[in-house]
Structures are given as C-alpha cells and as structure tokens.
Amino acid sequence: MKMRKSFLLFLILPVCITLLLSRIYYLLTPLLLAFIIDALSSSDISSFRLCFPILLFSSLILALSYPLGSFLLGMFRENLIYSTRMQVVKVFSRGDFSAVSTCGSGNFASVLDTDIPVFFSFLTERLFQLPFDLAMSFFVIFLFFKISPFFAGLLLSFGIIITILSHVSSRRLREKSHGAQVAKGRLRQFLTETSRGPWVVKAMCAERWRKKGFEKLQERETEKSLERHLFSGFVMLWNHSGARVIALAILLAGGIAMLDGKISLGMLFFYLTVGPLVFSPFYYFISLVRDYRISSGAYRRIFSMLNIPTEFSGSGGWVGGRIEFKDIWFSYGDEWVLKGVSFAVEPGEHVALVGRSGAGKSTLVNLLLRFYEPQRGKIRVGGMDVRDIDLGVLRGRIGMVPQDVFIFSGTLRENILMGMDVDEERLEKVIRMAGIDRILEKLPEGLDSVVGEGGYGLSGGERQRVGIARVLLREPEVVIFDEAMSALDSYSEMKIKEFIEDWGKGRTFVVIAHRWSTVRDFPSVLFLHEGRVIKSTHEELMRIKEYREMFKGEEGK
Ligand SMILES: Nc1ncnc2c1ncn2[C@@H]1O[C@H](COP(=O)(O)OP(=O)(O)OP(=O)(O)O)[C@@H](O)[C@H]1O
Numbered sequence: 001m002k003m004r005k006s007f008l009l010f011l012i013l014p015v016c017i018t019l020l021l022s023r024i025y026y027l028l029t030p031l032l033l034a035f036i037i038d039a040l041s042s043s044d045i046s047s048f049r050l051c052f053p054i055l056l057f058s059s060l061i062l063a064l065s066y067p068l069g070s071f072l073l074g075m076f077r078e079n080l081i082y083s084t085r086m087q088v089v090k091v092f093s094r095g096d097f098s099a100v101s102t103c104g105s106g107n108f109a110s111v112l113d114t115d116i117p118v119f120f121s122f123l124t125e126r127l128f129q130l131p132f133d134l135a136m137s138f139f140v141i142f143l144f145f146k147i148s149p150f151f152a153g154l155l156l157s158f159g160i161i162i163t164i165l166s167h168v169s170s171r172r173l174r175e176k177s178h179g180a181q182v183a184k185g186r187l188r189q190f191l192t193e194t195s196r197g198p199w200v201v202k203a204m205c206a207e208r209w210r211k212k213g214f215e216k217l218q219e220r221e222t223e224k225s226l227e228r229h230l231f232s233g234f235v236m237l238w239n240h241s242g243a244r245v246i247a248l249a250i251l252l253a254g255g256i257a258m259l260d261g262k263i264s265l266g267m268l269f270f271y272l273t274v275g276p277l278v279f280s281p282f283y284y285f286i287s288l289v290r291d292y293r294i295s296s297g298a299y300r301r302i303f304s305m306l307n308i309p310t311e312f313s314g315s316g317g318w319v320g321g322r323i324e325f326k327d328i329w330f331s332y333g334d335e336w337v338l339k340g341v342s343f344a345v346e347p348g349e350h351v352a353l354v355g356r357s358g359a360g361k362s363t364l365v366n367l368l369l370r371f372y373e374p375q376r377g378k379i380r381v382g383g384m385d386v387r388d389i390d391l392g393v394l395r396g397r398i399g400m401v402p403q404d405v406f407i408f409s410g411t412l413r414e415n416i417l418m419g420m421d422v423d424e425e426r427l428e429k430v431i432r433m434a435g436i437d438r439i440l441e442k443l444p445e446g447l448d449s450v451v452g453e454g455g456y457g458l459s460g461g462e463r464q465r466v467g468i469a470r471v472l473l474r475e476p477e478v479v480i481f482d483e484a485m486s487a488l489d490s491y492s493e494m495k496i497k498e499f500i501e502d503w504g505k506g507r508t509f510v511v512i513a514h515r516w517s518t519v520r521d522f523p524s525v526l527f528l529h530e531g532r533v534i535k536s537t538h539e540e541l542m543r544i545k546e547y548r549e550m551f552k553g554e555e556g557k
C-alpha cells in the first residue's frame with residue numbers, strides 16, 4: 001500500500017485526465033442524445049446512423065471515467081492519509097514526553113482517525129474536483145444565456161434562493177445531528193457504566209436510581225432524534241422541490257423557445273438533463289466555505305501534532321556507576337514539587353525511597369529517565385550528565401516497574417516480551433522469578449492467552465508481576481520498583497524478593513515503598529519530605545516525627 005512520493009506526483013496526471021474526460025462526456029452524452037432525438041423526429045436516418053455509435057462510445061467512456069476517476073482519486077487520498085498517519089505516529093513516539101502527555105491520547109486518536117481523513121477528503125474531493133465541476137456548470141449557464149438571458153437570470157436567481165434555503169436547513173440539520181449524537185453518547189456511556197459495575201448498583205440497592213437515569217437519557221435521545229428527522233425532511237424538501245421547479249421552468253421557457261422555432265426538441269431534452277447544474281456554483285461555494293472551516297480546524301490539529309518537539313537525546317554511551325541528584329528543582333506547573341533535592345546512590349546499592357503520597361517519588365524517577373527536565377540542578381550517572389547519554393541507552397540500562405502497569409490487548413507473552421526476542425529458557429526463568437507461573441495456572445492457553453481489553457482481565461497484583469517480568473527480562477543495571485509490589489500479598493512479595501535477591505546482586509536497586517515490612521529490610525533509605533531528600537538508615541530516620549508517622553500502627557509487624 002505504501003507508495004513513493006514520486007509515484008503520487010505521477011498519479012496526478014491520470015487523475016486530472018479522467019476527471020476532465022468524465023465532465024466532458026457528462027455533457028457530450030445528452031448532447032448526442034439530443035441530436036439523435038432531432039434526427040429521429042425529422043426521419044434523418046444518416047444523422048441517426050452517425051450519432052448512434054458515437055453515443056455508444058461516449059456512454060462507455062462516461063461509464064468508465066467516473067468510477068476510474070473516483071478510484072484513482074481515492075488511491076491518491078488513501079496514500080496521503082497513510083503517509084501522514086505514519087508521520088504523526090513517528091513524531092508522537094519520538095516526541096518530548098511532557099508535550100505528548102499534554103496533547104493527550106484522545107487527541108492523538110482523533111487526529112489519526114478523524115482529522116487526517118477529513119482534511120485529505122476536503123483536499124481531494126472538494127479542491128481537486130472543484131475546477132472541473134465549476135467549468136462544467138459555467139458552460140451550462142453560458143448555454144442557458146444563449147437561449148434567453150432573461151430566463152437564465154431567472155434560473156440563476158432561483159438557484160441562489162434554493163441553495164440558501166437548503167444551506168440554512170443543512171446547517172440546522174448539522175446542529176440537530178450533533179445534539180442527537182451527544183444525547184446518544186451520554187446514553188451509551190450510562191449503559192456502559194451500568195454494565196461495568198452492576199455489582200456496585202446492586203450492593204447499594206440503587207437499581208431505581210439507574211432506571212430513572214436511563215429513562216431520562218432515553219427520552220432526551222428520542223426527542224433529539226425526532227428533531228433531526230424533521231430537519232432532514234426540510235433539507236430533502238428544498239433539494240427535491242428545487243430540482244423539480246428547475247425542470248418545470250426549463251420545460252416552460254424551453255417549450256416556448258421551441259414553439260418559436262428557436263430550439264429543437266432534442267435541445268429541449270438536453271437543457272432538461274443538464275439544468276440542475278445551474279445550482280452547482282452556489283452549492284459548491286457554500287459547501288466549500290463550510291468544509292474549509294471544518295478542514296482548516298483539522299489541518300491545525302494535524303499540524304500542531306506534527307510540530308511536537310522531538311525528545312532531546314544525547315549521544316553518549318553508558319558508563320554506569322553512581323547516580324547523583326544535585327540541587328534538583330522541579331515543578332509541573334506553579335508549585336515546586338522538588339526544592340533542591342540532592343542525594344546519591346552508589347553502584348550496586350539497594351535503597352528504599354520513602355515519602356508521603358504526592359511527595360514526588362515518581363517524579364524523581366521521571367526525571368532520572370528524562371521524561372521531564374528539571375528546571376534547576378543536574379542529574380548524573382557515573383559522573384555523566386543524563387542529558388548527554390543516548391535516551392535509548394539510558395532507558396535500556398535503567399529498568400522501571402511503574403505504579404500502574406499498562407496491559408496491551410494481546411497475548412500474555414506479547415505483553416511480557418514487548419517486542420523482545422528471547423529464548424524460551426530465559427523467558428521461563430523470568431516467569432518463575434516474577435511469579436507469573438501462578439497466573440498461568442488459570443489461563444487455558446498459558447502464555448498465549450489473550451489478556452487486556454477483550455481478553456482475560458488481570459488483577460492489580462497480576463499486572464504488577466507482568467511489569468516486574470518485563471524489567472527482569474531486559475536485565476537492566478539499575479532497577480526501580482515504583483510501588484511495584486504494593487498490590488501483592490505479603491507471601492508473594494516475599495517470594496519475589498527472594499528470587500530477586502540473587503538476581504539483584506551487583507545491580508543498583510531503588511524501591512519506592514510505603515510498607516514498614518518492605519522498608520525496614522533496606523540498609524539505607526531515601527526519605528523525601530517537603531521537596532527535599534534525606535538519606536540515612538531506617539533506624540536513624542525513625543527519630544524524625546514525619547517519617548515515624550508514615551508507619552504508625554505498622555511498627556513491629
Ligand atoms: N503530570 C503531572 N502534571 C501535573 N502535576 C503532576 C503530574 N504528575 C504528578 N503531579 C503532581 O506532582 C506531585 C508529586 O507527584 P508524584 O506522582 O511524584 O508523587 P508520589 O510521591 O509518587 O505519590 P504516590 O505515593 O501517591 O505515588 C503531586 O502533587 C502530583 O499531583
């Protein structure tokens with residue numbers, strides 16, 4: 001499907017030729033029919049014999065050129081959509097993390113599946129075909145002027161009135177359709193929520209509340225749909241009656257012209273056939289303005305997505321060693337989250353990172369992995385500024401199990417490997433270490449069972465095990481567990497810790513945890529409080545009131 005740019009340029013010529021041919025033959029075919037009618041009414045057999053084969057040929061070209069033109073134009077459009085989507089995905093995946101997360105996943109999806117097709121449809125269906133269609137319409141208007149300027153003027157004025165009426169009704173129809181769409185969306189969301197959490201409704205004995213809510217939304221949706229049908233009727237009325245009145249007017253004026261001997265019966269037929277084209281210039285103008293508005297919005301969104309700055313990456317390799325945060329200041333917006341954080345973690349050291357919820361623990365990890373940049377201060381690994389290290393290398397050597405492990409729809413194997421190519425033996429070892437063998441027991445197709453959306457739902461603890469397996473498989477030098485075992489029961493946590501203990505020798509381990517039982521085992525603890533970090537032992541830190549308060553009631557468990 002992918003095409004080269006040069007081929008797309010080359011495609012423009014055949015597209016133009018077929019569009020031109022289709023318009024010429026659209027006019028030529030009824031003109032030939034008109035000649036044939038005139039030849040038959042005057043019993044002119046030789047003209048009939050001459051025109052008929054030409055008419056056959058013309059009809060054939062007309063029949064072929066329209067679908068061929070629309071196919072070639074479609075091919076042109078689909079390829080533009082394909083390559084632009086690829087470009088957006090490329091920019092998005094290489095984009096600066098904070099810019100990408102501000103832009104939002106919903107926006108990303110709507111640019112890909114709506115804005116790009118809308119913009120290129122406008123470009124190909126409206127702008128590209130416009131000159132051909134306008135030329136055809138103006139030619140017909142010119143012919144009408146030749147019969148009677150007064151009559152042509154009358155038709156044009158009538159065309160303007162009908163087009164305006166049709167446009168106003170269409171606009172109202174669009175508003176009504178939007179209203180109906182919104183009402184339908186609310187109803188769907190309500191039903192989805194009801195079907196996802198029936199147990200909450202039952203447990204709270206709230207069936208009547210949900211039923212009433214459903215009735216209200218259902219009534220609104222019906223009301224909005226009826227309004228939409230009413231306006232759709234108006235649009236049809238103007239479009240149909242417009243075409244009929246035009247036909248009657250041509251019949252009247254053309255009939256008089258024919259009786260006066262100005263035109264033949266065949267030409268009257270011709271005018272009747274091409275008459276509706278008188279509307280086209282107004283219709284094109286109005287729909288061009290409307291579509292331009294829609295597609296310019298789409299273009300702006302596509303362009304802003306293509307303009308997402310690329311993540312800045314250094315080019316240096318990995319030297320490893322001491323991780324050092326030096327006077328780091330960071331804020332997401334107005335308030336400082338980190339206010340001059342300084343600490344170091346030695347190579348091979350195992351530390352716990354502790355702090356209240358919202359203190360900035362995950363933020364510290366985000367800065368180390370360069371998802372965000374600190375406003376002040378430096379982060380170094382082995383004496384090297386993280387900004388100088390190649391991003392792929394940095395994130396490859398520092399493995400992180402996040403707080404919320406995202407599961408993609410696909411098999412469990414795909415979710416663990418995430419594109420890695422490893423032998424079964426190594427995979428099995430990791431599966432045992434992360435405790436995934438316990439998930440496999442209940443999955444009928446084992447590792448090849450589909451999980452995530454539309455597959456087996458994994459519990460919070462099971463998702464965490466998948467997250468741990470992903471990191472173990474990548475054998476990073478620095479390992480960060482961001483509350484990666486918070487959803488595991490104490491026994492599973494202990495088992496995983498035992499397995500990892502051996503594997504973790506020689507690797508730097510930073511474990512973000514809230515539990516007393518997890519923290520007390522670490523030889524040193526980083527305590528993040530009010531935007532600063534204190535590094536000490538658990539016992540020493542227990543002298544600090546705020547630290548002690550975090551474990552209230554847990555001591556000794
Ligand atoms: N992307 C973001 N945009 C704006 N503010 C954010 C963002 N991420 C986190 N914050 C804010 O920064 C502060 C620190 O958040 P962070 O996630 O680092 O806390 P945490 O210590 O990991 O908390 P928890 O223990 O609950 O996971 C919080 O006040 C949070 O609301």
Ligand SMILES: [Mg+2]
Pocket residue numbers: 361362363403482
């Ligand atoms: Mg966190």
